[in-house]
Amino acid sequence: MLVAALSDLWKRWLLVATLGAAGAAVAAGFGFTAAKRYEATATLVVQPAAPSDPTLLGIDVLHDTSRRTAAATAARLIEAPEVAEAVRVRLGLPGSRTSILRAVHAHRDASSDAVDVVASDRDPARAAQLANAFVDAFITRRSAGYQSEIASAVRRIQARLVALPPNGRLSPEGVRLQRRLGDLQALVGTADPTVRHGSEAVAPASAAWPHPWRWTIFGTLIGLGTGALLALLLGAAARRREPPEYDPGMPERIVAGLEQRLEERIEALAQEQERLAAREASLAVRERDVTEKLEELRAAIADREGETRLAEREHALEARVAAITDRERAILRRSVELDRRERALGEAPPPRPVPADDSAGRKQEEDLARRLLELEERVAALDERERALEGKAGDLEKLEETLREAEENLARRAQDLTARESELAVATPAAAEAPVQVPSDEPGLRLDELERLVAEHAPEHPERAEEWRSYLFYLRDYADVDGRVPRQFDWLIQDTFGDLLAASR
Structure with a gap:
């Protein structure tokens, strides 16, 4: 086997060499022409606070725990989106904070309590500027939170001192609070003591990626490996096309064993085929049962929804007809009232004649004439109102005719929808129709x-x-x-x- 492989490689050495040279050329071209990436590293020094330090008791500062060191905590916090946003605003970068975070990586130095902040960019100066900005922004945020907690602690202690009685400040509790207040006031305006900027990042002289010579070596190895694999495959294919040589010395028991294994495999395949056929038949029966059940459910749902929609429509139409009937009754009552007033005016007795020389009679006659004029004006107004009501009655009759036409259209549409739902229930589920809006009784x-x-x-x-x-x-x-x-x-x-x-x- 090894001899055959070496023979294939020797016969096709030109193919292996050509692919190796092609891989080297492609890798070298990429390595020398690709956009260079520069990496700059800034150091954040972490000085964890002791848990027993009374000055920083209750203040959110970095300290070592059983699960994570202070440096590991700082390495995770420095990659926060808030820090990236502060850096973006400070440097005026055009990208988003997510793209800025992808260009920065922070990791703890294994030999010290320091965090290396590595920033990569196509511009070496901007890479150094980005790394230093991340360290400065992180220290600024930590210091702001530190000062906020110091101010809160000072206010709490001052409130407790104010709550003490006049002679209570000389008690051990008062002395302890005053000492604690003095320690905290001494920390006002200071930065977070657990973090500070270590070494500044400087612009790198050489690119961190890509490495042209390293890429050239890798491309050469990949090309040689591909050529060797292709040569071996071509050799194996050529050997398969050659007619096999007869070996009279092959033991008959090996042939018998192979035939037995082949028969067992054929029998197992036949059993598996029978089992799959039985499974397929049972699934077909179950599918028919499920399809019948679905058709029954769809038909029942379609009948129930159709009855509900028709009942709602009938209820809506009955309510509208009742409203029109009520309006007609109101108009009829109004017409009766107008007829009654008109008859009352017609049956009024005429004014009695009075002597010409009777001044009181003349005055009464004038009053009666004025009242008669007023009654005539009221009769004219009532006549005008009656004509207006007759016009409204005509409008109501037109509205009733429109409602009757709408009712007929709804009945025809209900018949069309029932026929359509019956057709759709055979092939697909009935489409859900929006319910008819019934006038609300609210x-x-x-x-x-x-x-x-x-x-x-x-x-x-x-x-x-x-x-x-x-x-x-x-x-x-x-x-x-x-x-x-x-x-x-x-x-x-x-x-x-x-x-x-x-x-x-």
Whole structure:
């Protein structure tokens, strides 16, 4: 086997050498032409606070724990998005803070309590500037939080001292609080004592990536390996195409064993095929059962939804017909009232004649003439109102005709939808239709509010005052115990009292 492999490589050495040279050329071209990346390293020195230090007790400073060292904690905190945002604003970088974080990596120095902040960039000066900015921004944020906690601790201790009695400051507790206050006040305005800027990052003289010569070596090795593998594969393929040589010395028991293993494998495959066929038949039966169940459920849901939608539509149409019937009754009552007033005016007795020389009689005659003139004006106004009501009655008849046409259209649409749902139920589930909006019975406007608006604006519109009062009398039969009119009369209120409601807003 080894001899055959070496022979294949020797026969195809030109192919191996060509691929090796090609790999070296490609790697060298990439290494010398790719954009260079420079790395600069700044050092953050971490001095963990002792847990037993009474001065920093209760202050958020870095300290070593059983799970993580202070330097490891600082290495994780320095890569926070807030620090990256502060660096972006400080340096005026155009990218996002996520892209800035991808260019910076912080890790703890294994031999000391220091954190190396490594920044990479195409510009060596900007790489050094980015590393130093991350260290400075981290120290600034830590110092700001440190000073905030110092100020909070000072305020708490001062509050406790103020709460002590006058002679309580001389007690051991008061002396301890005053000593603690003095220690904290001495720390006001100082930076976080656990972190400081170590060595500054400087612009690197050489690029950290790529390394052209190293890439050239790697490309050469990859090309040689690919060429050798291709040569071996070509040699193996050539040997397979050659006719096999007959070996009369092969033991017959090896051939028998191979035939037995082949028969066992064929038998196992036949059993597996039978098992898969039985499984497929059972799955087909189960699929038919599930399909029948789904069809039954879809048909039941379609019937139930169709009945519900038709009932809702019938209820909506009945409510609208009832509202129109009520309006017709109100108009009829108004017409009867107008007829009664007209008959009363017609049956009024004529004025009695009085002597010409009777001054009192002349005055009474003038009063009767004036009253007759007023009655004629009122009759004319009533006639005008009657014509207006007749016009409204015509509008109501047109509205009723429109509603009848809408009802017929809804009935035809319901039949079309029922037929469509029956067709869709055979192949696909019935589409869910939006429910018909039924007029809500929730309480609406208050009747006393409408009465107040009518009383305020009746002097301004005397020709409509009687109409407003008639509708108020009609709506009083439908108001609830709180005096609110149901929402189904909103269209009537808007049509009749719309001007009053608009003026009150």
